[in-house]
Amino acid sequence: MTHDEMRAEDLDQVEVEHRAAAARLREEFFDDELVDKLLAATGERGVSLTGAGGFLPEMIKTVLERGMGAELTDHLGYAKGDAAGRGSGNSRNGTTPKTVGTEVGDIALDQPRDRNSTFSSALVPKGARRLGGLEDMIISLYAGGMTVRDIQHHLGATLGTELSHETISNVTDAVLEEVKAWQSRPLEAFYPVIYLDALVVKVRDGSHVTNRSAHVAVGVDMDGVKHVLGIWVQATEGAKFWAGVCAQLANRGVKDVLIVCCDGLTGLAEAIEATWPHAMVQTCVVHLIRASMRFVSYADRKAVAAMLRPIYTAADEDAALMALAAFADSNLGKKYPAAVATWENAWDRFIPFLAFGPALRKVIYTTNSIESLNYQLRKIIKNRGHFPSDEAVIKLLWLAIMNIEDKRARERAKQASKGKDRKSVPRLIEGAAVTGWKAALGELALVYPDRVNAYL
Template identity: 45%
Template sequence: MADGVDDQLVQQLADRARAEGLQLTGEGGLLAMLTKKVVESALEGEMDDHLGYSKHDPAGRNGGNSRNGRRGKKVLTEAGPVEIATPRDRDGSFEPQLVGKGQRRLTGLDDLVISLSAKGLTHGEIAAHLAEVYDAEVSKQTITTITDRVMDGMAEWQNRPLDAVYPVVFIDCVNVKIREGNVANRPIYLALGVTVEGTRDILGLWAGEHGDGEGAKYWLRVLSEIKNRGTADVCIVVCDGLKGLPEAIETVWPQAITQTCVVHLLRNSFRYASKRDWAAIAKDLKPLYTAPSESAALDALAAFGDKWEARYPAIIKLWENSWAEFVPFLQFDAEIRTVVCTTNAIESINARIRRAVKARGHFPTEAAALKCVYLALMSLDPTGTGRKRWVARWKAPLNAFELTFPGRLTTNKK
């Protein structure tokens, strides 16, 4: 379409606007005028299709229906408010598609509002931005109405079919503040799968239940939902000591290995130590997760205890309590360890979610929090560069997974 635009005509319009002191955006600006002309021309084209003949065409005489003037209305666009004239027909059967009856915004403005919301702007900030940049008056309620429409898409996304097998699934949570009487922290859980092709696939979002945390019954429901959507097998599930989750994994995917997140284990270790000791602790813990075998890792833990137990006994206790879910990591090839241990898989996603959540402060309802998180997820990697990078690095881990889990990546694949 861009090839069909007359550059000389565009330049003439721009020169004329500059000479006459005409602003680019806002009400009465050059883009608004052009938008008006394009929209009105498109509506006239829709009317031509509806009647079966063009304006002033003799073929329409005595045809039973005809044009019946135009009705003016103001619509909000990305160029600012635009006054347009919508054609009418005599029998009232014309239903315009570009700007429907009762519609007061072009879809481009809705897309802009959703994009700004996904980046973490509050509804007040979005309204101020539209007023400042586009001279468009949009109320907070209108912005809420626009963003609420994504909930239908969220429901469809949450129930879409999934791959039959994932080499790795990460399960993590982001805490949000929800105002239910008093403002309280509530977890929103995220499941992210690494596909056989090496791409990231966000499997869904689940709000945590009330109380002191979720148990096996909750996780059995979540994992069964994933399985019912098509995922018959998972090789490794990486999580962070979520109560009841290992038991649910064993029930839903009996062959899956439950692996504690090594990165979270390291971070939790630092919580018990003075910041000045972090570098030394990180150096002394490295032999544990780089050990070639469990016996070597036990020797490394003993050496770590000899040095640090007197000062930080909670760190040793943390590793001992997590040992059963940490040990499987040691049997993996280095390529699989890289996939399991990497923070890039889920940390970049969590960072985007946290930015959006932090900007809002707290949410009135659980649904509002889920909507915010969903919008943030939908704005990830719009250019697809992250996807290409993951695929390019996947061949070596894929070979390692095929050797470690023979036949499971192919026999279950759709």
């Protein structure tokens, strides 16, 4: 088990303990019979539970005000009306009205104050305008794909909480420091396989909106566990961008990579070979098939796919070359010369795949390991017409990935309580294991004994 997994399980255990303690306290003072009476009474009297005029906001108001009163008593050192306070140099000085947003709606508080203005409540800190998990709720809604305006409307409709566009934006921007720390965190020295894939996003550039590629890198460690290494938004094509990406990964501790599986990205191969001279760049076979199919009519696709299959399932390069020549000389090859050219142009980056055995081929055959993540990310970004900046793209994708990881951690904890192992968990990207990794690692150890054995 990795350090991150142990930490996640520790946090889950602490959360479980806190919930259990809260449940015991609730049962001690509010048993189920009392709760049922309360719910029946609110229904009979037409009182809502949440929102403006709701019972829960009123109850929280009472608890917070009494709690702040107790804090002030502790701060002054004497109770209200106690003669011990005479001549103490400080005393109560009325209250100040204050409205705070919560998960159950806005609450109007009367916040107590002292004459010397030295009192500061821990329950409702100075300057606080939101309490409890409201900020966490906003971030969760944002990570789930809702726009700032969607969140604004949702909170107003469900909780009666009116927050400005700027306030919600500021709440989501509060995670930017965490994003920067995550993007620059130290990485492992060795990743046998790294997958690279891209999402197309629309970003405002001055008075124009342009399409850009948000690249997500996923590294597979020696245990076959996948980790998102970083997110980069590509503003310009070419080697300069990829040289910066590779340099950043190297500066964060990556000393060696065996195979980088990608989609024939311009300048990437040169940048990788300059950073890790012994790394191999492998074109994603599935992307290659899709690219060649762009030129094929729907009626001929099954027949063309059948002719392409002997190429990428060939035993070696010579057999693959013969299969490609057979496709080029066929009626379909002559009908679709652009499809043939797609394979010819990518040949140098395709053939390394043929040097490996079946187990390793399954691992590097496609970037589907990362495309499953991208599928979930696309669902989240599809609601947005465009992003105001590259930073906004990275922020949302990071939040979404963290949201996915939280789901995985909760599922892991649930499965662990049932005595099940990692394989029974749905394959979310962060922390999921590559299928058939043990056999693939065995092949890598035979092909690259010096480089792999050093990290076993």
